[in-house]
Amino acid sequence: MSLEALRHWPGPLWWLMGQLFRLPVPWHQQAAMYRWWRKWFPHVDILHPRPLDVIRIPVQVLWLLLVIPPGARKPWPRIGEWLRRLEHVSIGMLVRVFSTENPGPVAKKLHSVMREMVEHPLWDQRWFRWPMLLLGLAGAILVVTVPYELETQLWLLFALLLAALLIRRIPGRLPTLVLMAISLLASTRYLWWRYTTTLNWDDSLDLMLGLILVGVETYAWLVLLLGYIQTAWPLQREPVPLPEDESLWPSVDVYIPTYNEPLHVLKPTVLAARQMDWPADKLNIYILDDGKRDEIRRFAEKVGVHYLDRPDNRHAKAGNLNHALTKTHGEFIAIFDCDHIPTRSFLQTSMGWFFKDRKLALVQTPHHFFSPDPFERNLGTFGQVPNENELFYGLVQDGNDLWNATFFCGSCAVLRRGPLEEVGGIAVETVTEDAHTALKMHRLGYRSAYLSQPQAAGLATESLSAHVGQRIRWARGMTQIFRIDNPMLGKGLNPVQRLCYSNAMLHFLYGIPRLVFLTAPLAFLLLHAYFIHASAVAIVLYVVPHIFHANLTNSRIQGKYRHSFWAEVYETALAWYIARPTTVALIDPGKGSFNVTAKGGLVEKEHFDWTISRPYLVVLLLNLLGVAFGLWRLQAGDPREIPTVIITLLWTLYNLLILGAVLAVAAEARQVRINHRVGLDVPVTLILPGLHRVQTRTVDVSEGGIGVELPEKNLLSPGQRLEITLFHGTRPHVFPVVVANVFGHRAGLRFDHLNVEQEEALIHCTFSRADAWLERDRDRKADNPIESLGEIFATGVRGYGAMLRHIFPLLAEKLPILERMRHFLWQLLPRYPVNNERMYP
Amino acid sequence: MKWIALQGLKGGVGTTTAVAHLGEACHRQGRSVLLLDLSPGNLLRIYLGMPWEVRRGLVPALTAGTPWYQAAYRSASGVQFIPFGVESHPLAEQGYSRSVLRQWFRQIRQEAAELQLQEDTLCIVDCPALGPGEDLLLQDLVELHLLVVNPDPGCFASLRQREPLPGAQVLINRLHAESPLECDLQDMMMASPAVQVLPVAVQQDSHVPESLAWKQTVFQAAPASQAAQDFALLASWMLSQLRETEHVA
Structure with missing residues (x-):
């Protein structure tokens, strides 16, 4: 009250x-x-x-x-707040069970026991090792294939569950391997059971649907298995110092390919590349301009870098790089996309390994993005939930590195010229020329390395459609390689390299499987097809361990780089779009077209991307229909079916949740700036009139401006001109700025006509600092499956909210009465008290 | 006790300013501080808010034969200091020569042990500017001897002519960051192998003279100013430096 x-x-x-x-x-x-x-x-x-x-x-x-609770500010507590409240009561307990923060005494004891077992000298004896391995394998086959009574299966479920929950608390890599083994056991047993007992050979519709589902599940199992192999042991390679004697350092050509990106996108990259710490006579920067623009040529002349163009534009980026390869002579080639700004330490960090390993042909570093990608922007998860990229650059590439299977990603990498020329330059047969080139070099016995420190950063794609377009290209290209240069076939690769490459390619075939999972329960709810020919209890007893252990294990392996269940959101959102191109490429690799991803654009207005989300809206409607049918079946159907209906309904509800999150992705949030602001916390000095210097710290920075904290509220006023000092080491650099806006203790300053030297100095003080991107995930918390599910739930609800909000105006246009009714009801609703003292008639 | 001396390469480079501000900064970081003015200009006390008309200080105390520490004061913010004083000493006719000041300092350093001061008290000494051909005033008598310079061509040339100055660490004061010349000179001083330059330079800041007009340091009058941050950083550096020498010893 x-x-x-x-x-x-x-x-x-x-x-x-x-x-x-x-x-x-x-x-x-x-x-x-x-x-x-x-x-x-x-x-x-x-x-x-x-x-x-x-x-x-x-x-x-x-x-x-x-x-209204006293002192409250918002009429409705946010969903997240409700969730938190719920959590305190009941979910909190679950969260604690799934937390790995405090290992506890039992786990610690187990840890030491495990160590002792593994380090036992008996393992070095061949007569012991091989029989044990065979014994283990036989045991595994037994566990997978022996049919159990339901009760026994229940005990197995409990045993595996308890073991996993306990082992999960033990730190280290060995328990991770054990968890993988448990998960594989559970999943393989499930799949075995599916193949042997759950296909109904008597009913053709059931059988067809059942085969589709089981096929898709086999794909998921395969990707799970390959994924475990790929990420079993990330190498976490450290940089190697360069030789003391600088005269031994090789010459490096830096290629910056561009096609139509505007100068303001290209400029910071070129200026930062020029400043990389490397002997000046051995560093040559080349702008490879397929747009053949005079503006870029003049810019190159002004800042003193080389400019190359070519008579044709054959093979897009790959052709562009290959052309440059014939015109330059450096021993090494560093490649940056035109919007990947390298730090000054890029070459010093990455070149060391080439001295240590003469067969090394490629060093790849992560692509780090300082602007949110469309998923992050529309979901509001930037900086909190790891994005789609992070799993790949944080874990997969690092895991590949152990098996010498890290591949080239097109940018932020250094290649040795010899091997590159040996494979005929950058590959042009497929649209993912980068991975294909690496594959060719691996086939010749060259090695690759991955350094997981971000040494360059760039813009993420702007709009959802561009993002989707880029993913389509990757999916298509990887499928093309799978077809025309299959890593499982041909010579030169070792078995694990084959598996790693295959997984990278198979991964992109997730389109159809995702769609099948989204619609499978409908087959029962709508068509009443028993595509899994088993009792509800049996399904639960087999599927729960399969899903549970896979999620638990992946949460442990990927936790830092991908939170639980988010893969579903990312992949489902893209599934429809990559399903067709990958299928086409799988059938005929030459077909289809390819678009360059546009960057540096701006989503000007908040809107809902109906085009992108259309297929999901259809699936959504079908699922809603399925829920309705399910409820009807509960009411009017055969009572013996009720457990099956409930399970299928739960599955559908989960699908609806994921669909909600996907819809949230389609609600495009507005972007306000072309120049992206990057969080930056370094000292800055404001030089006020009369040489009064005030020191404070920066909040964020972009090419166009800088945000600073103000020690006093009215220190600056909008429109005021002043100078600021930023430091590059001990060297101060002064920049003229205009105050753009002031909000309390924050001020936004706009740079005021910087000349080229100043722009260069600015990049020096900000983007190209060696430590610029090292603390990228400092504030992020680790994965907890339950909390993650909560996040997805909140996101899903938000997605539906956004859809309804955007749907209403559309409907109102058609049916004005709706709008009037809404208005009428709205004005009767109670209001929140207004805290405004100056409220006079 | 730890003893630190600051001496200007020439007059007017801001030595007294640096002494007062470093003292205040160390005090703010929780150290017990005693500032000693050995400079006949007797200006240190102004930063610490001492009234004009009070003439007492080190020299009057020594002249009267009373213990020197009876001339110690405590500023409003809690910094202990001993002003030089205005009374003329019999020795003043020779212009307070180097040897006289050194002798006084020796005596003070010896007797300071008797004082009821905290074990880790930091004593910062304001020395008169370096005369032509002189060595550092308190060379070998203090743990840290800072030589204050401005990053201008005059100081730069003067520093070059006097190199090497054994025991000196160079503190750059009043850097105009917007002047490429001064930044270059700073870089050149830092690159020189003959002298050791502190990693932190104090930037020119109008808040300093304005604070002095209020008989205060910038820590009171303009805490957000660049000068306050620079001196605070410098104090941290100095304290860590002293701790390091302790470890070595």
Whole structure:
């Protein structure tokens, strides 16, 4: 109850007296009353009453007395807040069970026991090792294939579950391998059971649907297995120092290919590349301009870098690089996309390994993005939930590195010229020329390395459609390689390299499987097809360990780089779009077309991308229909079917949740700036008139401006011109700025006509600092499956909200009555008290 | 006690400013501080808010034969200091020669042990500017001897002519960051193998003279100013430096 409203009771009392007895009330009392009224009844003008106030006032009184908690600011607590409250009561316990923060005494003891077992000298004896391995394998086959009674299966479920939950708490890599083994056991047993007992060979529809589902599940199992192999032991390679003697350092050509990206995107990259720490006579920067633009040529001349163009534009980026390869002579080639700004330490960090390993042909570093990709922007998860990329650059490539299977990603990498020329330059047969080139070099016995420190950063794709376009290209290209240069075939690769490459390619075939999983329960709910020919209890007993262990294990392996269940969101959102191109490429690798991804654009208006989300809206409608059918079946169907209906409904609800999150992706949030702001916390000095220097810290920086904290509120005023000093080491650099805006203790400053030297210095002080991207995930917390599910749930709800919000205006256009009804109801609703002291009639 | 001396390469480079501010900064970092003014200009006290008309200080105390530490004061913010004082000493006729000042300092350093000061008190000494051909005033008598310079061509040339100055660590004061010349000179001083330059330079900041006009340091009058941050950083560096020498010893 809101007691605050009652504190000022004399006000309304006075007013009432005045009205009833026509007493002369002093004017300041009247004003006070009026203020009181406007605060608590903001939508009722007491001086000009309207008929429906009869409803409004009592509703508002009830609202104030019963609903609004004292001191609250928002009428409805956010979903997240509700979740948190729920969590405190019940989910909190679950969260603790799934937390790995405190290993506990049992886990610690197990840890040491495990170590002792593994380090036992018996393992070095061949007579012991091989039989043990065979024994283990035989045991595994037994566990997978022996049919159990349901009760026994239940005990197996409990045993595996307890073992996994316990082992999960033990730190180290060995327990991870054990978890993988448990997960593989559970999943393989599930698949075995599916193949042997759950296919209904008597009904053709059931059988067809069942085969489709089991096929898709086999794909998922294969990717799970290959993924475990790929990420079993990330190498975490450290940089190797360069030789002391600089004369031994080789010459490096830096290629910056560009096609149509505007100069302001290209400029920071070129300036930063020029500043990389490397002997100046051995560093040559080349802008490879397929756009053949005079503006770029002039810029190259001005800043003193080479400019190359070519007569044709054959083979796009690959052709562009290959052309440059014939024109330059450096021993090594560093490649940066035109929007990947390298740090000054890039070459010093990455070149060392080439001295240590003469067969090394490639060093790849991560692609780090300082702007949110469309998923992050639209979901509002930037900096909190690892994005789609991070699993690949944080874990997969590092895991590949152990098996010498890290592949080239097109940018932020150094290649040795010899091997590159040996394979005929960058591959042109497929649209993912980078991975294909690496594959060719691996086939010749060259090695690759991966350094997981971000040494360059760039812009993520801007709009959802561009992002989707880029993923389509990757998916298509990888499928093409799978077809025309299959890593499982041909010579030169070792078995694990084959598996790693295959997984990289198979991964992109997830389109159809995802769609099947999204629609599979409908086959039962709508068509009443028993595509899994088993009792509900049996399904639960087999599928739960399969899904549970796979998620638990992946949460442990990927936790830092991908939170649980988010893969579903990312992949589902893309599934429809990559399903067709990958299938086409799988059938005929030459077909289809390929678009360059546009960067540096701007989503100008908040909107809902109906085009992108259309297929999901259809699936959504089908699922809703399925839920309706399911409810009907619960009510009117065969009572023996009820457990099956419930399971299928739960599956559908989970699908609806994921679909909600996918819809949230389609609600495009507005972007306000072309120049992306990057969080940056370094000292900055404001030089105020009369050489008053004030030191403070920066908040964020972009090419166009810088955000600073203000020690005092009114230190700066908008429009004011001043100079600021940033440091590059101990060297101060001064930049002229104009104050763009001031909000309390924050001010936004816009750089005021920087010359080329100043722009270069600015990049020096900000983007190309060697430590610029090292602390990228400092604030991020580790994965917890339960919390992650909560996040997905909140996101899903938001997605539906966004869709409804955007759907309403569309409907209202068609049906004006709707809008009028909404308006009518809206004006009767209670309002939140207004805290504004200056509220006069 | 730890003893630190600051001496200007020439007059007017801001030595007294540096002494007062470093003292204040160390005090703010929780160290017990005693500032000693050995400079006949007697200006240190102004930063610490001492009234004009009070003439007492080190020299009057020594002249009167009273113990020197009876001339110690405590500023409003809690920094202990001993002003030089205005009374003329019999020795003043020779212009407070180097040897006289050194002798006084020796005496003070010896007797300071008797004082009821905290074990780790930091004593920062303000020395008169370096005369032509002189060595550092308190060479070999202090743990850290800082030579204050401005990053201008005059100081740069003067520093080059006097190199090497054994025991000196160069503190660059009043750097105009917007002047490429001064930044270059700073870089050149830092690159020189003959002298050791502190990693932190104090930037020119109008807040310093304005604070002095209020008889305060920037820590009171303009805590957000660049000068306050620079001196605080410098104090941290100095303290860590002293701790390191302790370890070595």
